Amino acid sequence: MGMTAIPTAAGRSAPSHALVVAPADPVSHALRIARGQLEDVDERVALWTKEGAHELLDLDADEAVAIDLAGIARALVPAAVPEEEEHGRWLGKIHALIEGAEGMGHETEQARYEATFAAWKGELEAVEGHLRGRRFLVAAEPTLADWLLFAFACRLDGVYATLFKAHAFLLEDLPALHGFARDLYEDPAVYTATDWDALLRGPFESHEVANPRAIVPRGGRPELHAPHDRHRMVDDAGTDRAVEEDPAAARMKGEFVRGQSQFRHAVGEGDFPAEAGRYHLFAPYNCPWSHRALLGRSVKGLGEVVGASVVYFRRDPDGGWQMNPAIPGCDADPIGGHRFVKAYYEAEDSEEKSVPILYDRKAERIVNNESAEILRIFDGPLGELGTRSIALYPEAHRETIDRINETVYERINNGAYKAGFAKTQLAYDRAYARYFAALRWVDEVLEGREWLAGTDRPTEADLRLFPTIFRHDAVYWARFRLNGARIRDYPRLAGWLERMLTMPGVAEASNLDHARNGYFGRNGTEIVPAGPEPLGLSPKDFPRASWLGEH
Numbered sequence: 001m002g003m004t005a006i007p008t009a010a011g012r013s014a015p016s017h018a019l020v021v022a023p024a025d026p027v028s029h030a031l032r033i034a035r036g037q038l039e040d041v042d043e044r045v046a047l048w049t050k051e052g053a054h055e056l057l058d059l060d061a062d063e064a065v066a067i068d069l070a071g072i073a074r075a076l077v078p079a080a081v082p083e084e085e086e087h088g089r090w091l092g093k094i095h096a097l098i099e100g101a102e103g104m105g106h107e108t109e110q111a112r113y114e115a116t117f118a119a120w121k122g123e124l125e126a127v128e129g130h131l132r133g134r135r136f137l138v139a140a141e142p143t144l145a146d147w148l149l150f151a152f153a154c155r156l157d158g159v160y161a162t163l164f165k166a167h168a169f170l171l172e173d174l175p176a177l178h179g180f181a182r183d184l185y186e187d188p189a190v191y192t193a194t195d196w197d198a199l200l201r202g203p204f205e206s207h208e209v210a211n212p213r214a215i216v217p218r219g220g221r222p223e224l225h226a227p228h229d230r231h232r233m234v235d236d237a238g239t240d241r242a243v244e245e246d247p248a249a250a251r252m253k254g255e256f257v258r259g260q261s262q263f264r265h266a267v268g269e270g271d272f273p274a275e276a277g278r279y280h281l282f283a284p285y286n287c288p289w290s291h292r293a294l295l296g297r298s299v300k301g302l303g304e305v306v307g308a309s310v311v312y313f314r315r316d317p318d319g320g321w322q323m324n325p326a327i328p329g330c331d332a333d334p335i336g337g338h339r340f341v342k343a344y345y346e347a348e349d350s351e352e353k354s355v356p357i358l359y360d361r362k363a364e365r366i367v368n369n370e371s372a373e374i375l376r377i378f379d380g381p382l383g384e385l386g387t388r389s390i391a392l393y394p395e396a397h398r399e400t401i402d403r404i405n406e407t408v409y410e411r412i413n414n415g416a417y418k419a420g421f422a423k424t425q426l427a428y429d430r431a432y433a434r435y436f437a438a439l440r441w442v443d444e445v446l447e448g449r450e451w452l453a454g455t456d457r458p459t460e461a462d463l464r465l466f467p468t469i470f471r472h473d474a475v476y477w478a479r480f481r482l483n484g485a486r487i488r489d490y491p492r493l494a495g496w497l498e499r500m501l502t503m504p505g506v507a508e509a510s511n512l513d514h515a516r517n518g519y520f521g522r523n524g525t526e527i528v529p530a531g532p533e534p535l536g537l538s539p540k541d542f543p544r545a546s547w548l549g550e551h
Helices: 026-036 071-078 083-105 110-131 144-159 177-185 188-193 196-204 288-299 342-346 372-380 395-420 425-445 460-479 490-500 510-518 542-547
Strands: 019-020 046-048 055-058 064-066 279-283 304-309 357-360 365-368
Touching: 019 304, 026 071, 026 144, 026 188, 055 071, 064 071, 071 144, 083 110, 110 177, 144 177, 144 196, 144 542, 177 196, 188 342, 279 288, 279 490, 288 372, 288 460, 304 460, 365 372, 365 460, 395 425, 395 460, 425 490, 460 490, 460 510
Parallel strands: 019 046, 279 304
Antiparallel strands: 019 055, 055 064, 279 357, 357 365
């Protein structure tokens, strides 16, 4: 059997190789993860299933390339199978854990079972101890040993503890291993390769002695979507995950990816001094990112310091975001008199069209169009000019705020969009699960707290979460198909929402009618739901031309 590199899909009409795996086998599970690391994988390596087998076939040569775990993985992803002896030792340890669990399931002598159980438990505790001090088993990036350990962890509750009587721990009893599994599950290739029905069904249907009636239990699927901090175990000087998506990160097929804002100047230094009356905010109520900026301006009492124009909630198919003073709550452009916001970008030779925009009236330049940074500008240099002294980013709580912001952005703020704009069922399923796992996490964070960071007043963490929670029941529940629960189903989160709405400046900067019309009014039939709250702004009450912004 010769070892050959997997060719690219260029110029080919069919895959060059096929990976043969057993549906429920943990070794095959690890190999499916390895296969998923390839770009254009479906065009390069077909996936076939066969009970009791795993091999990599060269379809052009009509021969097997490799039949062992390390050999197959090395052919698929060479970097994931390092030559170091330590990696080989860890592969052996994980194999032994798998074989030990399966052996207990077939043991018929009590003394041998208990001896195996005790040794196996000790080895599992050693793995837990090792993972307390490092993110992955061997290297800075996941290797084959990590993928095999992940496959083992997935089966710990539902197969090994339930069917094979290897009930030393459930996964949640091993915090480091549980966090390790959640960390790997973030990888779209790992998520896609994990078939929970198959990995549970196979052992239960085939083990006639331990499960003579072939009943497959409904439980035993550990929660792997819950937020975690494993990635913080290593220094990461790359993309700020609380602000934007990493453009180099792995993606699921059909996953929505948010673009990055390009205007990122600060106020209070260089060309943009902190001056009252100099800056103007263009922002629609319906856009949650713009809502952040409007909240910051209002909560800090910057109404006389920073001007603001409410952009129309309905975008023009060609011109994009537009002004439309014919609609209640929307404004005209008091600076350039433009209909379309993109005119300010065009003046900067930019093709962007996004909102919000913080604009310098004196310099006639866009200062910033990243809402997270605009919020900081309003709290910092310009905030000192406002009428309210609340500190949204207090120094003593910044580490906590940053951690919360990251989870809220990735899984809730942007997570809602990943569900709503998913192009495949699998991408939607993953975004949906991560979104609701994060809502449960927020509800737990709020236990014993009024505000997210444990402060006596709201911080920017609260302001950044608010736009999504404010929209959930009336917009995202139906529009983004996030219909797993309502906010009232999370008692602490529901109480937090009520408190936020009574906070000075929040209600004034929020408009649910604009949000509902903005999301539903340009989708499908353009019908805007009249519930669950009464609709106070309806397209039926305006001439069509006015509603389209043709003024």
